Amino acid sequence: ERTHAWATQDIDPTDTVPMVGPLHPGAHHTYVATGFGGWGLSGGMMAGRLLTAQITREECAWSGLYDPRRLRTAVREAPALLKTQAEVARHFVGDRLRPTPPVEALPPGEGAVVRAGGDRLAVYRDEEGALHAVSPRCTHLGCLVDFNAAERAWECPCHGSRFGTDGRVLEGPATKPLERREI
Numbered sequence: 069e070r071t072h073a074w075a076t077q078d079i080d081p082t083d084t085v086p087m088v089g090p091l092h093p094g095a096h097h098t099y100v101a102t103g104f105g106g107w108g109l110s111g112g113m114m115a116g117r118l119l120t121a122q123i124t125r126e127e128c129a130w131s132g133l134y135d136p137r138r139l140r141t142a143v144r145e146a147p148a149l150l151k152t153q154a155e156v157a158r159h160f161v162g163d164r165l166r167p168t169p170p171v172e173a174l175p176p177g178e179g180a181v182v183r184a185g186g187d188r189l190a191v192y193r194d195e196e197g198a199l200h201a202v203s204p205r206c207t208h209l210g211c212l213v214d215f216n217a218a219e220r221a222w223e224c225p226c227h228g229s230r231f232g233t234d235g236r237v238l239e240g241p242a243t244k245p246l247e248r249r250e251i
């Protein structure tokens with residue numbers, strides 16, 4: 069019998085190298101450490117040492133390698149960005165053509181995007197059997213969310229926004245909740 073579950077979201081920069089250093093070209097006192105691609109334990113240690121060196125103005129040979137500002141060259145980033153955007157477009161169109169299950173087929177603890185009254189709804193059935201519906205349209209740029217049963221959350225395949233079963237934002241880039249709907 070399964071008693072526990074665990075899930076994670078990994079952040080991968082387009083060039084696969086973590087970003088550790090000043091947040092943006094004009095930043096003097098704001099630093100970032102992200103993009104560890106699932107290697108947060110070792111990457112976190114490295115980031116701690118690197119940021120300490122930068123804040124205390126020590127020389128550090130790896131600063132340039134992990135500098136978050138390295139990605140601002142549009143030409144260098146273009147192929148990776150185009151690939152990402154093609155993937156977003158595929159989800160934006162393809163997910164709207166996907167067949168939807170009947171709401172009656174949803175077991176407790178599950179969610180799915182279903183059709184109801186000519187509209188699409190993101191519907192979650194709780195353990196007591198009650199249905200909770202929100203708009204499936206991500207409030208970031210409009211892709212359709214998917215249900216993650218392990219985390220009981222709605223997730224957007226386009227840029228990774230996550231929402232609770234009641235639509236509240238768990239993780240951006242979206243800043244607004246999914247609209248509540250009647251079912």
Ligand code: FES
Nearest residue numbers: 206208209224227
């Ligand atoms: S459309 Fe960008 S996170 Fe959903």
